[in-house]
Amino acid sequence: MAIGPTLIQNSLKIGERLCTSDLISSYQLEAALYEQKLYEMMRLGEILALHGWVQQQTADFFGDQWPYPGVQADPVPIGSYFRRAGLIDRNMVESILASQKKTGLRFGALAVLNGYIRQATLDFFVEQFYPDCVGEPPYMIVDPDSLTDLSSDQLIFFDSTEESSSKSNSNQTDTSSSNNEVHWLD
Numbered sequence: 001m002a003i004g005p006t007l008i009q010n011s012l013k014i015g016e017r018l019c020t021s022d023l024i025s026s027y028q029l030e031a032a033l034y035e036q037k038l039y040e041m042m043r044l045g046e047i048l049a050l051h052g053w054v055q056q057q058t059a060d061f062f063g064d065q066w067p068y069p070g071v072q073a074d075p076v077p078i079g080s081y082f083r084r085a086g087l088i089d090r091n092m093v094e095s096i097l098a099s100q101k102k103t104g105l106r107f108g109a110l111a112v113l114n115g116y117i118r119q120a121t122l123d124f125f126v127e128q129f130y131p132d133c134v135g136e137p138p139y140m141i142v143d144p145d146s147l148t149d150l151s152s153d154q155l156i157f158f159d160s161t162e163e164s165s166s167k168s169n170s171n172q173t174d175t176s177s178s179n180n181e182v183h184w185l186d
Contacts, residue, residue, distance in 0.1 A: 015044060022124070023053075028053050077107065
């Protein structure tokens with residue numbers, strides 16, 4: 001049985017995404033694609049996960065669950081993408097959110113600084129899901145009058161299935177005149 005063109009095309013797309021996001025190397029992709037030819041029934045993500053190069057959850061996210069930004073109705077916080085991809089867990093999210101309130105750094109910047117993800121991975125996610133934010137600095141200025149409101153507002157909550165969602169999106173560049181307005185540094 002030969003590998004169908006759809007399987008190969010999907011594998012290349014998944015592999016390109018994983019390489020561009022610096023989650024696997026081009027050599028790992030090359031080896032996995034070669035093995036996929038030998039083991040025709042295995043998917044690329046399964047091969048990568050068997051080698052321990054990515055978690056199966058990560059491979060599934062980059063393959064079957066890949067969210068297309070133009071299709072989504074509501075903006076999603078970058079931390080939610082990282083969680084769904086298996087790159088960070090709930091404890092990491094809580095640690096980042098606590099640090100974010102103290103430092104004024106963006107979620108992605110803190111994920112990189114804490115060593116949870118690589119800078120190339122953050123850059124890839126920003127380019128894919130927040131192209132308008134490419135090149136923006138990692139700092140944000142919060143209106144001092146809204147700090148009490150911000151500290152009591154729960155930015156990300158977890159349901160019983162451990163999926164995270166957001167009540168507010170810190171990556172929006174909307175300049176509405178609310179008291180909880182977030183301004184990005186130029």
